[in-house]
Amino acid sequence: MAYQLYRSTTLGNSLQESLDELIQSQHITPQLALRVLLQFDKALNSALAQRVRNHVTFRGSLNTYRFCDSVWTFVLNDVEFSKVTELIKVGKVKIVAYDGKNTGTDTTE
CATH class of the missing domain: 1.10.287.190 (Transcription factor IIA gamma subunit, alpha-helical domain)
Structure with missing residues (x-):
């Protein structure tokens, strides 16, 4: 899960x-x-x-992506994160994302 x-x-x-x-x-x-x-x-x-109310935008070059078991994995190169007055540059970033809307089910084993 x-x-x-x-x-x-x-x-x-x-x-x-x-x-x-x-x-x-x-x-x-x-x-x-x-x-x-x-x-x-x-x-x-x-x-x-x-x-959590902070917002950050980012851009970079997509290296690889994968979708398995409802989970997305992205690897980006030369990524720039920007917040209102701040800019941060990173060489490589891995992002793992899942659909939070499908987590509301209560399952106990």
Whole structure:
């Protein structure tokens, strides 16, 4: 599920490690840990959708692109990111994008 994209962040890794310790010490069940992770996914996606208001435009040369399992991957060369008064140039950028509209389904295993 692309919805779990932020679990590999520092915050997501810390949460998973803490949940693993609680499972090993038998303070919580694996099912409860999964529910906590699903709630983390929902909360983080919701917060980013509602609170982030910055806009950046970019342009560059498309090197490669791929579409697999509803996920787009783009690799661009000589990219320029611009914000109102700022311009940043980067040699190579990889962008991974997925359809956030399809993540609203609540599936628990």
